[in-house]
Amino acid sequence: MASNDSRSHRKSALYRAGKGAFFLLLAAGLSVLLWHWLAPPMVKVGHPTRGPAIQAVYATGNVEASVTVTIAPQVGGRLVELRADEGAEVTPGQILGRLDDSDLRASLGDEQARLRYAEQRWQRVQALFSSGFATIDQLDQARSTFDSARATTRRIEEQIKFMTLRAPGAGHIIRRDGEVGDFIPLNQPVFYLAQSGAPPRITTVVDEEDIAGVKVGQPAQITADGFPGRVFEGKVAEITAKGDPLARNYRVRIALLPGTPLMIGMTTEVNIILARREHALLVPSTALNGSAIWLVRDGRAHKQSLSLGARGADRSEVLVGLNDGDTFIAEPPAELKDGQKVRAQPDAAPAGTPR
Template identity: 35%
Template sequence: MRLRRWIAGMAIVAVAAGGAAAWYFLRPAPVSVVTAKRGDAAEIVYASGAVEPKTWAKVAPVVRERIIEQCDCEGSRVERGHVLAKLNDSEAKAVLGELEARRALAEQEFQRQTVLAQKNAASQQALDRARSELSQIEAQLAAQKARLETYILRAPSPGVVLRQDGEVGEIAELGTVLFWVGEPRPLRVVADVNEEDIARVEVGQRVLLRADAFLGQNLEAAVDSITPKGDPTTKTYRVYLHLPDDTPLRIGMSTDVNVVTREAKNVLLIPSAAVQGNDVFVVQGDRARRREIRAGIRGVDGVEVWSGIGEQERVVSPYPADLADGARVAARES
């Protein structure tokens, strides 16, 4: 009797477990759906860039010496040749003095050999040697005078001193930029575009910019020119973007660059997350059906659909990789 009860109890448990398993495996799969709607799409080439004046120059020393004088002219307008800074040239001046003394002696020797040659008391060879030594010293003297000019940093062109670095008493290292001189307007953005994208970039294309200092603002530019030669190391091409005169961007700011290479108006759009390759799932009743679409512009957030689904169809998003075609689903509007 007890055995029968035990067998009956086990049967009930087995039936309950089977029912639970059946419910688990046959229950509708929960999915999120979005409705395909019409809107505008744009194909974008992404890059990073920096704002700089269209006309400017960097001023850096070509000798390593201590700064002994510097103008207080940051933000001021200067003319071409304006003295921006002076470096310690005492050693160079000492060399110049030595060369001038040697030239004086060489001139005297040349004059003496000239007089002797006129009296046939000196050979033509001695006269030529004196002339050659004088010419060599004069060339060295001219080179040293030119070198002395490099101890004075001058404005290479008229403009505003956009920035100056260094202080009196510091050592000016070779190649270290001490002054930036140029015109504050017009401005441009210099962007580096990957070589795989450069073929889609053309002069005149519209550019959307994003800068951390102006979040939420619509910042626009236009492709002004493209450098003919790329950088084989970074595999990028330099692209210059023209900024409008009223841009709020400032010199030196970094920007995210989005070059609009193609635009489409009033097209059918679905989220990018809903697409895997060319496949999507649409919900019909309580079933999910896999569809193949023809896609146009593919962006980070959305995909333009040419065919495969219709307007107002409910599309599963994100794409359910483990969902079978025709499976029962419980759809929830996203």
Template identity: 35%
Template sequence: MRLLRYLFLLCALAAAIAGGYWWSVRPPEVNVAHPYKGRAAEVVYATAVVEPVRWAKVTSIVRERIVSLCGCEGMKVTKGDGLAELDSGDARATLAELEARQDLALSERDRALQLLERRVVSQQIYDRAQSELIRINAIIAAQKERLLDYSIVAPMDGVVLRQDGSVGEVAEPGEILFWIGQPKPLQLVAEVNEEDIPKVTEGQKALILADAFPDEELSATVGRITPKGDPVLKNYRVYLDLPDDTPLRIGMTAEINIVTRENDDSLLLPPAAFNGTIVQTVNAENRVASIDVKTGIRGTRAIEVLDGLAEESRVVFPYRADLTEGQKVVPEAGDER
């Protein structure tokens, strides 16, 4: 009885050893994909903001409290229409003081002229009085011009796209109080990295991905490229024209892919199948062979294969660094896209 138990244990141990050995020498399973025909596109990625083609930012150039606002956000305005008034009390008090000094200087000049005609004072006294009057007149003219800065007006015909600030707040110089522009046409303003800008030219098509319209196919056309880039951010500004029927709105952000080159009916493989330009193929004997292929357009979803593979080739997908040249494998059909 004990002998039978020992024999049973030995058989079980032998089976386990045999199974482990078989598993250790069993060829590994790999997913394989076939190159497929499709359109290869080289794109330049960038983020962009929707802006009107013609618009202006309206700011204050003096630091003063806001006393009135037009409340005309979303309304049409004409160039010169009043948008806001700033507190000009101190400026007008200064003007009144200057005008009083002007009256005095005028009297002094007239008196000096009368005395000069009677030869009581010299020409020099009269000239000094005349110069003082001229100086005060110039100061008053400048002060009247400065008072215009307390009235903020529309710099162009258009629509008040946005109004900021409230009555009682202090407007700071350079702080934007109004955005005024033409609702149509619209454009995308993108920042493109300097290493990509040589690929971008006017007239190229751009595909748009906007969070507000995830299921819509939106596009734009490269209109112009700023001649000078930003040496700090290392990018160039690119303006893209939007069609009149675009659903995008002013101020929206979007991701764009500018199509810089494309080929139809190309042989493609997903990027995960590559290690640089090396791919692993599985031959008729199910053995691995590494091939250095010639590639063309390298996109984010597919890489164009120019030479080295055929449509019937079986390619390990994704690339397996643990496989060796000539190693036997068990291929299984994988997702090739």
């Protein structure tokens, strides 16, 4: 009996020990969970940096010729000849194309015959009038017929000239619409001529909220998908006096430097530089909550209002409300509260320049 009691006592002791260990482990696990639930959140922190701040207005636009002339027939007709194509350099008066003028030339032949007859009759009536064998009415009628035939002949000759498309000045063809055999209506452009001597420009649209800061002469930085990684320089040349009331924007033209390789028709992105300040105080734009930032002081988060300058996608300029040595939360949690305890994790990302 004593042996059985001893074994029973040992089992009871082992059970109690195992139960105690289980509760200890359970308590440890609950403590870890409570720590994660109740412990201050870990936040990524950083410090302001110094660098150049650029305040710019962003816009998109297209490269176009500074002076573009459309060349279109003043009389409709079928295109029968092309002597120039896109990219061709042309000189003043050079023939670029010709429309079918066969009907007009036939009419001209008929009218020239009438003109010769009218001229001869006018001369005969003059002679008869001088000899007293023709009246003044006959003289006036002969003169009127002659003048009418001459005017009609000249009008047809001018129409024939219109059937030949010529370059109005020196330049290069940037676009050609129409093929031989096409019927070209009156005033429908066949050629687009970019005049020589003027570099291309960019026409952009700027929102009415930003246009007040844009001035003629301001520098602009231009990028295009056709030239990845390259930035071209330009400056504001013109601002339209009247905006679009529906789109609520204004056209702004950017002059390009001579030799800029951007091609007419390319789509561009333009940053018009309103101001540039060196040695500005910068913070990551992700740290901003509107016009405020979360500072870390004595292990607690404090919301600080700021006065901001240039704002970019990566970095923003702080004018008032922040010092160089301050510590801020780089990516503040949405549920953060003023005065809440936080645990700081150093921020290894360098600060840069607003873009």
